Amino acid sequence: MSDIDRIVELMDRHKNMTVLSGAGCSTGSGIPDYRDEDGNWKNAQPVQYGDFVDNRNVRKRYWARSFAGWSRISSARPNAAHAALAELEHSGHVSLLITQNVDNLHRMAGSRKVIDLHGVLHKTRCLKCEATSRRTDWQARLEACNPDWKPSVSAYTPDGDAELSGSDYLDFNVPDCPACGGIIKPDIVFFGEAVPSERVSVATKKLRQSDALLVVGSSLMVFSGYRFARLAQEANIPIIIINRGRTRADDIAAQKLSGDCAEILPRVVERLAA
Numbered sequence: 001m002s003d004i005d006r007i008v009e010l011m012d013r014h015k016n017m018t019v020l021s022g023a024g025c026s027t028g029s030g031i032p033d034y035r036d037e038d039g040n041w042k043n044a045q046p047v048q049y050g051d052f053v054d055n056r057n058v059r060k061r062y063w064a065r066s067f068a069g070w071s072r073i074s075s076a077r078p079n080a081a082h083a084a085l086a087e088l089e090h091s092g093h094v095s096l097l098i099t100q101n102v103d104n105l106h107r108m109a110g111s112r113k114v115i116d117l118h119g120v121l122h123k124t125r126c127l128k129c130e131a132t133s134r135r136t137d138w139q140a141r142l143e144a145c146n147p148d149w150k151p152s153v154s155a156y157t158p159d160g161d162a163e164l165s166g167s168d169y170l171d172f173n174v175p176d177c178p179a180c181g182g183i184i185k186p187d188i189v190f191f192g193e194a195v196p197s198e199r200v201s202v203a204t205k206k207l208r209q210s211d212a213l214l215v216v217g218s219s220l221m222v223f224s225g226y227r228f229a230r231l232a233q234e235a236n237i238p239i240i241i242i243n244r245g246r247t248r249a250d251d252i253a254a255q256k257l258s259g260d261c262a263e264i265l266p267r268v269v270e271r272l273a274a
Contacts, residue, residue, distance in 0.1 A: 003257045004264065008271045010240055010255055011093060014212035017240075018203075019085060019097045020228050022218025023158060024244055026103055028079035028262035030072065033217075034158050037245025046159060049193035053127065053183065057170065062161075064169035066186070067142045068151035069162030070135070073103055073121055081216065082109035084265035089113055093272065096206040100218060100225050102159055102188045115203050117195055117224060119188035121160050128182025138184065145173040159188070195224050203228065208235055215241045217261045220248040 011017065023033035034046075051058045078086075086109045088094040097114045099106055104120045124138045125131070149172055154165040177184055189195050207213065213232040220226040229249035232239050238254035241247055242261045250256055257264060 003255065004267060004271075006255050007240055007242070007257055008268055010212065010238060011214070011268065012272060014238065015093055016210050017088075017094050017212045017214050018207045018210040018228075019088075019094050019214045019216060020218060020225055021085065021097065021099045021101060021106065021216045022220075022225060022243075023101060024217025024219075025081045025085075025099075025261055026076070026079070026101055026105055026217070028081060028260070029076045029103070029105055030156075031076055031103055032156060032158050046161075046191050049190035052185065052190060056174075059174055059183065060172050061169045063142060063174045064149075064151065064172040065157075065161045065164060067139065067146075067172070068153050068164060069156055069160045070121075070139055072156045072162070073160040074136070076103055076105060078105045078109035079262050080266050081262040082106055082111070084269045085216065086110035087269050088272075091269075091273070094214075095210060096203070098203045098207075098228065100222075102186075115199055115206075117189070117199055117203065119186075121186050121188055123187035124184050125187040126177040126180060126182040127185055129177060129180040131177060131179050132187060135186070141175055145175050149173075189224070191222075200227075204231060207231055207237070210237060213237055213239045215239065215243065215247065215249065215253075216265065217243055219243065219246065 027033050047062050052062060082105050089111050097106055097111050098117055100117050102118050102121045104122050106114050122135045123132050124135055151164050152166045153162045155163040207228055218225050220229055226248050229239055233252045241253045241256040242264050244260055
């Protein structure tokens, strides 16, 4: 029996699955991932929350890169992996999808039972008054404050950032919150920032009610995702992993298949529907 046969068999037996998705789910949509197949960083680590809050120059650098990279996120469309997971929800196999991604592509593909564990880039939030706004509106404000700033993108990186060449981010103007003068931040969880407890609580409760955990496109190297694999193990809930390369939970998985989830998941869905 092949690995994909075993995955189909497990998923057919366990029809109340929780899915945990990561960056590998969105690479087929043109959004880079963080790590290589051995789980090592491909690029410099993302900005830390404390640095963003405490250092205005760090905020300038972040928003300059994000301003230049936003077009990659805003124009991204779901790929076959997102479509397959939406189909699994519609067919009754998936009761919850917990995503570590901030690109909103699962919802665009039709998934409705989604917890955006790390938030979404499509909103911004003031750290002082908590006011939120659409990222498109914030992008327009940044453009208005920097009419002559023309970034040169050398590469796109995860979470909507871009590597810039020949652009001085210290010249980039970042406006404050128009309501209170506070710091504007994308409405996502930065590295070094805690995931909101209510999201973790709801996800944990739903996982405990599931009979399998399907991990898709995540190396589980950060604890915010790995915690759910640990919870599944403690609750004797089988773990199925589809990911390109090593994950932190390979040794506790009931079945692991290494490969591109955008190629594998549609085959799984087709087999389950047969």
